[in-house]
Amino acid sequence: MSQTPLPASIDDTLGLMDGAGYVADRSLATVLHLALKMRRPLFLEGEAGVGKTEIAKVLAATLGRDLIRLQCYEGLDIASAVYEWNYPAQMVEIRVAEAAGKTDHADLSKSIFDERFLIKRPVLQALESSNGAAPVFLIDELDRADEAFEAFLLEVLADNQVSIPELGTITADTPPIVIITTNRTREIHDALKRRCLYHWVDYPDAERELEIVRRKVPGASERLAADVVAFVQKLRSEEDLFKQPGVAETLDWATALSELNEIALDPDMASDTLGVLLKYQDDIERVRGSKLRQIVDDIRKDAPRAQSVPAV
Template structure:
């Protein structure tokens, strides 16, 4: 895969996203263009399932760059995220040196702590030069990691470098394209945010979500897509749910109902498949049955009125 030139304008960025099937808005295209031009990390915040991670994947595909993903979790440390030494190979090197009588301590230390014994983890991999150009480094769900790891990232984000005590400082020839995502389960420190451009990724409006479903589930019936999107939009605005469904759940539900050969929302089928859309039993109980039927009737009345007004 050969790399593609970076977009030169907001319209180019919109076209780049659109070409990979990502239905984004102009605000996202603007901040994405600025992040590329200014070589600044992009900090994406929003609810789970709104498409934050997908932005990094689409950018990698569209630009022909490698995607290096660091999935964050509690207890993530430098040895997993940045680098570690190949201790087994180092021990073999030490044993060989002892067997051959080459036991000069300084020479041995330089040898076993050389780059051939260095295991590069995602962050360090992202700082390495590539013929395709700077890779896309996705630091996914940073809010799941500990604050100590946040503090370490400051050097990487500010100076595009990592300091390894035994080797010194490794600096990127070209800064990686850094995308950081968080589901806002906890606040990220201001010191890290200041080094990034910020964008809130919200749930899409009905028109944009319908276009997303059309592109991602092309086999779905048009009526089903329209009613399904209206149903999800109503859930997000009218229902007091513990966890609102994201776009990912909308697509899963559209795919499931299409596999079941549904061409429109059926109240019984909706109740039977709510586990695809909603992930908490209390939310499913709130919507299942009479409430689902009531919502579908309301959606169809609204569609009929809209059709009459159009005529």
């Protein structure tokens, strides 16, 4: 994989993200540049679907680094996140040694607790550089993991090392580029946050979201893209929904309508496809019907006359 030097300035960071199709604002580019320059983990917080995970993916792709992803979940433990021993292979090694008459327990213990039998999970993989280049280590949705695992991460983030009782301490020659994301389903302890630079990833404004749709859904007409973005922006600002649609849902909806050959937002088709945009039945019922038609009518009134659909 071809490696790219780290961006030398905020503008270079903006250009790097833009070149990969990620429409970032300057505040995000600034904190990302600082995280790279200061070699500090970047802690990204925000609602689901606003593009936090994508930042790590884009960073790995543009810098030519390996992306190592640790998807967090309730009950995540050391064996799943850091390492475990290949017990079946160790048992075979023991049986072979016994058959050969090798019964010295010290030698046998040293033999089976060798790196040959070590299964490396994401944390351990992230501490190993590939061709001298540190990987991008994405710790995704940390808020889903237990507090005990969060406490374990302090050693990794503070010293870029993990301790394996049978082998000792393994330290990274080059610290990984760490991106931590959380959807804020619970608070993360200050001790971990202090080791990171922080950025809140918010929903984009209309202009930036429209540019995202243009780039990610090139098959959508200009009118459809503008209508979809205007509709979603109104939902976020005016409707008290259980789960506001993120950018990911905006892109899904624009793609779905484009696949159905829609060139503008039609109330009936919007109603039929609302499940692409909203993921809870209560939210769908709240928006569907007269409310949906009112939003579409408002969009029509606000849209520039130049964008109107030509008569057939």
